[in-house]
Amino acid sequence: MSSDAGKQEKGNIITSEGAVIGVKNKVRDGLAAFEGKEATQWMQIEESKIIVYTTSFSGVRRAHEDCKYILGIFHNHRVKVEERDVYASQSYHRELEKRLKGSDFSLPQVFINGQHIGDKEMVDELNEIGELKKMLQEFPKINTSISCQICGGYDFIPCIKCGGSKNSVFNNFTSEFRALKCTACDENGLQPCPHCKN
Numbered sequence: 001m002s003s004d005a006g007k008q009e010k011g012n013i014i015t016s017e018g019a020v021i022g023v024k025n026k027v028r029d030g031l032a033a034f035e036g037k038e039a040t041q042w043m044q045i046e047e048s049k050i051i052v053y054t055t056s057f058s059g060v061r062r063a064h065e066d067c068k069y070i071l072g073i074f075h076n077h078r079v080k081v082e083e084r085d086v087y088a089s090q091s092y093h094r095e096l097e098k099r100l101k102g103s104d105f106s107l108p109q110v111f112i113n114g115q116h117i118g119d120k121e122m123v124d125e126l127n128e129i130g131e132l133k134k135m136l137q138e139f140p141k142i143n144t145s146i147s148c149q150i151c152g153g154y155d156f157i158p159c160i161k162c163g164g165s166k167n168s169v170f171n172n173f174t175s176e177f178r179a180l181k182c183t184a185c186d187e188n189g190l191q192p193c194p195h196c197k198n
Contacts, residue, residue, distance in 0.1 A: 042099065043114030050074060050081045050139065051111040053096045057087040066120040067108045073127055079139040082196075083155055089186050112136075151193035159185035 052074070054067035074081045086093040086107065096109060099116070110117040112135055117123060126132040147153035158164035162182035166189045185191050 039114070042111075046111060046114035048113065048139065050079060050136075051084060052081050053084045053086055053092065053107060053109040053111075055087040055107045056085050063107045066106075070108045070110065070120055070123055073123065073132070074136075077133065077136050078141045078143075079136050080142050085155075088156070088188060088190070091186060148193060148196050150195045155193050155196045156190040157193050159189050159191050161185070162189065164189035 052067075052070060054071065055063050058064040071081065071083065084092040084095070086096055096105065099111075100109070106119050108123075109119055110123050117126070117135075123132065126135070148155075151157050159166075159182055161184040164185070166182050166185065166187070167180065182189070
């Protein structure tokens with residue numbers, strides 16, 4: 001075997017007959033590059049933001065209490081948190097599944113500056129050892145006793161275009177057009193509060 005053939009075989013997948021059928025680790029390298037780009041995009045979008053994925057569904061008592069506990073930790077640090085309720089919004093649920101690559105997860109899940117920090121146990125541990133305080137130093141302190149005058153601290157308001165009915169406002173001609181859905185709101189007829197969004 002020549003040295004050129006050895007080099008070629010090193011990176012290629014070769015059948016027993018000697019035919020090249022693929023390149024080793026090509027897909028893995030491509031996925032790693034893609035995931036790196038996706039993580040960089042999240043970091044750019046969520047720069048200087050604390051995102052907490054929570055649930056308002058109290059039927060799963062432990063998850064609901066864990067979410068309130070984590071929000072309380074950030075409240076005590078006096079930093080602004082963007083809460084994304086996966087129970088109230090299916091788009092937030094799909095977004096979290098995509099970010100965690102479809103793996104099983106518990107709520108809450110915390111992201112700081114677009115980087116995944118972890119669940120309740122991880123954030124609680126970071127808080128206990130003082131690392132969370134260091135991570136939050138760059139964030140401005142806010143007055144946590146004042147809630148939004150527009151949404152009352154719920155981060156969502158009824159849709160401005162359809163009033164929360166989820167029906168399109170452009171269907172006033174006949175009742176046949178009632179099947180049209182409003183594209184400005186989510187499946188619950190809600191929009192993010194314009195004041196809290198910023």
